[in-house]
Amino acid sequence: MELLTLPLIISFKKIEVAGKGSLIVGESEKEIPFPVKRVYWVEGALNDLEVRGNHAHKTSVQVVVAMKGAVRIELESKEGETFSFHLKNSDEGLLIPPMYWRKLFLEKNGSCLCFASKEYSEEDYIREYSVFKQ
């Protein structure tokens, strides 16, 4: 887990099933480089590009995958480094290390899948941008 300090695109294994589509795999501690404690899916933005997220995690590592429609993700470190990613394919994920302020912009009716290394704990969230930047 020590190396999970920079945002990183993860490529998932995509298995094509002739004439039937595909199967994409994320295994705990393999493609997803941590034990997956929590999976959640963010969906149903009523308007195009509504911002979601708007918080940072103190310790939880997350991986985000665009499942339906594309998602744009903007990250900012405490030091002010910024990153922008545009996820369009469900065989790639963005790993977000702890202590990055994130903004997610989903397409209308889009959804994304998120894997987290920790169970839910409100104490792990920083919800005030000014607090994050202190």
Place this chain on the structure above:
Amino acid sequence: MELLTLPLIISFKKIEVAGKGSLIVGESEKEIPFPVKRVYWVEGALNDLEVRGNHAHKTSVQVVVAMKGAVRIELESKEGETFSFHLKNSDEGLLIPPMYWRKLFLEKNGSCLCFASKEYSEEDYIREYSVFKQ
């Protein structure tokens, strides 16, 4: 895990975010009643209602969620009991215990999310229906 012997619909917690959509949560050993070892997503059926699955697991428990479009799932126990489910909402999942033959029928361009209690092992699959029914 002893109780996971019958198919079961799981309701996930759906958190509405005013004006922005929703967030649906599946936590290992909570909504998903086992430690999640593997997550995969089945997608992109080129034709409507192509059959996927067509196997049973000896020990792995799975939960299936319709993420994009609906999915119909037909299950059959070794003894010949049959079950049919039609999943349409991403806040419900079907728990499939071990030793159920499964057929998944995805809508065109649909996708479903699957949680598994075991890492991938070809030995855990029964891929021949006649072998399953023996």
